[in-house]
Amino acid sequence: MPGPRSYLGVELARPRVGVFDFTSCEGCQLQFVNNEATLLDFLDLMELVNFREAMTEQAGDYDIALVEGSISRADEVTRLEKIRTQAKILVALGSCACFGGVNQLKNRFNDLKWVKKEVYGNFPIATQKVRPISDFVTVDFMLYGCPPRKEEIEKVVTNLVVGKKITMPKYPVCMECKANENICLFGLGEPCLGPITRAGCDAWCPNNRRGCWGCRGPAEAANVRELEAIMARHGFSREIIIDRLECFGGFAGQVAELRRQSEHPRKARSTGQA
Numbered sequence: 103m104p105g106p107r108s109y110l111g112v113e114l115a116r117p118r119v120g121v122f123d124f125t126s127c128e129g130c131q132l133q134f135v136n137n138e139a140t141l142l143d144f145l146d147l148m149e150l151v152n153f154r155e156a157m158t159e160q161a162g163d164y165d166i167a168l169v170e171g172s173i174s175r176a177d178e179v180t181r182l183e184k185i186r187t188q189a190k191i192l193v194a195l196g197s198c199a200c201f202g203g204v205n206q207l208k209n210r211f212n213d214l215k216w217v218k219k220e221v222y223g224n225f226p227i228a229t230q231k232v233r234p235i236s237d238f239v240t241v242d243f244m245l246y247g248c249p250p251r252k253e254e255i256e257k258v259v260t261n262l263v264v265g266k267k268i269t270m271p272k273y274p275v276c277m278e279c280k281a282n283e284n285i286c287l288f289g290l291g292e293p294c295l296g297p298i299t300r301a302g303c304d305a306w307c308p309n310n311r312r313g314c315w316g317c318r319g320p321a322e323a324a325n326v327r328e329l330e331a332i333m334a335r336h337g338f339s340r341e342i343i344i345d346r347l348e349c350f351g352g353f354a355g356q357v358a359e360l361r362r363q364s365e366h367p368r369k370a371r372s373t374g375q376a
Contacts, residue, residue: 117165120152124171124178125205130196130249131155131170137252144256147263166191172198172205174232186239194241197248197317201351206232248317271301272322275314279305287313288336298324319352326356
């Protein structure tokens with residue numbers, strides 16, 4: 103059993119931490135233990151009491167709950183609500199927990215029975231519209247990304263443990279991309295949501311010559327209209343923008359507005375209006 107820890111001379115309590123998963127690929131949880139260079143010191147700050155990916159022991163009380171995954175079944179709602187009652191702090195871990203993630207793509211079909219039939223055939227499966235965890239419980243902090251960067255997870259959890267203020271970037275991914283001296287992907291013929299997506303990933307995808315898909319949701323004052331103009335100048339259609347914006351669920355409001363704009367000309371033509 104490790105001895106007491108201190109930060110700036112102040113003795114720290116080791117909070118009890120639980121890590122939980124719902125509808126997801128569980129990749130965000132793996133990031134929690136992926137930072138091998140500092141993993142032992144990081145884990146020494148806390149007492150892990152519930153983490154199915156990494157341990158068999160379980161306990162029912164904890165100070166901090168890290169929750170990965172979206173909600174897609176009624177029983178998940180019940181389980182999530184119980185976790186919330188047992189946790190002093192609840193963190194949404196990753197895009198699925200924050201926005202619904204890739205799982206919420208099934209919502210756009212607007213016909214759950216058809217989706218179940220196409221995917222599962224006649225096999226009985228309990229499923230419902232996919233929603234983020236904040237639709238059901240109070241979330242104290244959101245850790246964005248698909249998955250979040252392991253360094254960011256460590257920083258946020260460490261700050262929670264030691265009581266430091268947590269700040270997240272308000273500027274877009276483009277700022278990090280430029281700081282990394284990347285070639286703009288629009289010039290390489292690749293669509294990218296970097297101009298409107300919340301930073302904090304260190305331009306993970308653009309660093310590897312892949313356009314941003316917006317997994318971290320919108321940056322503060324995201325200008326979708328300007329992005330549309332940029333996309334148009336590089337030959338990308340509104341449907342390409344919508345396809346990317348829909349992927350992780352963080353831009354649901356912006357997608358709805360773009361769809362309304364797309365439908366308006368058709369309505370005008372059908373009524374003979376200019």
